[in-house]
Amino acid sequence: MDPSTPFDSVPRRAGTDTYKWDYRPRNARGRDVLPMWVADMDFACPDPVIDALRRRVDHAVFGYTYASDAYRESFVSWQRRRHAWTVDPATLVFAPGVMPAVRSAIIGLTDPGDQVVIQPPVYYPFFDAIVDNGRTLVENPLVQVDGRYQMDLDHLESVISPRTRMLLLCSPHNPVGRVWTRAELERFADIAVRHDLIVVSDEIHADIRRAGVEFTPMVDVGPDIARRTIACHAPSKTFNIAGLPSAHVVIPDSQLRSRFERTLDRLGFGLASPLALVASRAAYDSCESWVDSLNGFFDAQFDRLVREAAALGVPIVRPEGTYLGWLDFRPIQKATGADDEATRRALFEEGGLWLSEGRQFGSQGSGFQRINIATSRALFDDAIGRLGQAVAALTATRDAGARQ
Numbered sequence: 026m027d028p029s030t031p032f033d034s035v036p037r038r039a040g041t042d043t044y045k046w047d048y049r050p051r052n053a054r055g056r057d058v059l060p061m062w063v064a065d066m067d068f069a070c071p072d073p074v075i076d077a078l079r080r081r082v083d084h085a086v087f088g089y090t091y092a093s094d095a096y097r098e099s100f101v102s103w104q105r106r107r108h109a110w111t112v113d114p115a116t117l118v119f120a121p122g123v124m125p126a127v128r129s130a131i132i133g134l135t136d137p138g139d140q141v142v143i144q145p146p147v148y149y150p151f152f153d154a155i156v157d158n159g160r161t162l163v164e165n166p167l168v169q170v171d172g173r174y175q176m177d178l179d180h181l182e183s184v185i186s187p188r189t190r191m192l193l194l195c196s197p198h199n200p201v202g203r204v205w206t207r208a209e210l211e212r213f214a215d216i217a218v219r220h221d222l223i224v225v226s227d228e229i230h231a232d233i234r235r236a237g238v239e240f241t242p243m244v245d246v247g248p249d250i251a252r253r254t255i256a257c258h259a260p261s262k263t264f265n266i267a268g269l270p271s272a273h274v275v276i277p278d279s280q281l282r283s284r285f286e287r288t289l290d291r292l293g294f295g296l297a298s299p300l301a302l303v304a305s306r307a308a309y310d311s312c313e314s315w316v317d318s319l320n321g322f323f324d325a326q327f328d329r330l331v332r333e334a335a336a337l338g339v340p341i342v343r344p345e346g347t348y349l350g351w352l353d354f355r356p357i358q359k360a361t362g363a364d365d366e367a368t369r370r371a372l373f374e375e376g377g378l379w380l381s382e383g384r385q386f387g388s389q390g391s392g393f394q395r396i397n398i399a400t401s402r403a404l405f406d407d408a409i410g411r412l413g414q415a416v417a418a419l420t421a422t423r424d425a426g427a428r429q
């Protein structure tokens with residue numbers, strides 16, 4: 026690894042009202058926990074983004090703003106360069122974030138009582154987005170085949186009913202880190218087309234991938250699926266600008282697009298932050314090599330995590346995408362008799378490490394913890410040390426139990 030990597034000196038974030046660093050409780054021992062849960066990065070975002078924001082701030086006027094043709098062109102050009110995907114700029118809709126877009130699609134394109142299918146374990150706000158809006162949540166759980174997560178497409182067919190209207194896909198998949206292959210997406214798309222379903226494809230993690238892994242945009246799978254797809258992209262994860270919300274929503278079908286746009290308006294999501302627009306354009310226009318270095322950094326960090334966590338008895342499948350690791354505590358839980366709550370306590374109270382609990386992502390996540398590795402090597406080392414303390418505490422409980 027290049028010793029001069031920009032990803033080793035992270036700014037001190039505490040004191041900036043961040044969820045990650047300012048929202049954390051102390052543990053019962055009065056120790057600050059190390060937060061490795063929420064999915065943003067500790068790194069400064071790339072210089073061209075900072076420079077563009079500075080210039081915009083210096084202008085000193087922040088009136089009502091819209092997503093211009095130039096904003097669209099930055100995204101279109103990025104997709105062409107990075108994914109060989111040709112996006113028609115006329116099909117692009119601005120939304121102030123991916124979850125506002127997902128929720129708007131559910132509200133605008135389905136009716137109350139309609140069924141929406143998700144594939145847990147999956148990004149937990151999907152659950153609420155469906156249930157909060159009076160739609161019926163249907164689960165098609167992922168399955169693990171030889172340790173690798175896959176979509177269970179036979180089961181998917183079996184849960185589809187006349188009330189099913191929408192499939193909500195996480196592609197790449199948070200939290201298990203799969204980057205679905207074109208062949209997998211083709212089979213998924215075939216089901217959506219045959220059952221006349223709308224697909225919302227959340228592609229926010231498209232640009233964070235391990236070396237050699239290719240991302241396939243759902244819209245690019247073929248014209249039949251494109252005309253029923255709402256694909257949600259955003260620069261927030263890739264360039265660490267989640268606090269400047271913006272999303273690019275690709276909707277090739279003009280009728281779906283105008284229904285979606287009307288819903289955004291109805292919900293009051295019509296306005297764009299000038300700073301979000303400026304940051305997004307600079308990111309897509311000028312930060313390609315930064316993303317390449319970032320992905321290289323993550324490749325190395327995941328090599329380490331896989332090695333060191335396995336040595337502690339906590340295996341992890343090396344994710345194909347995202348900067349999130351899915352730690353498998355099931356072997357330790359089995360050996361020690363610990364349940365999810367005991368594991369959480371050991372991590373939080375004994376290790377001083379705050380991860381995302383697997384069970385938040387659906388009952389299928391029981392036995393797992395999600396770790397966000399987008400931080401410096403020094404903080405990562407600290408996390409590994411704390412993981413070791415938590416594992417030692419779990420094992421000590423078993424040993425004490427065995428002696429009694």
Ligand SMILES: Cc1ncc(COP(=O)(O)O)c(C=O)c1O
Nearest residue numbers: 064122123124125148199227229
């Ligand atoms: C799959 C997925 N979708 C959406 C979001 C949030 O997107 P936004 O902040 O643009 O609403 C996240 C954040 O972690 C995510 O992992």
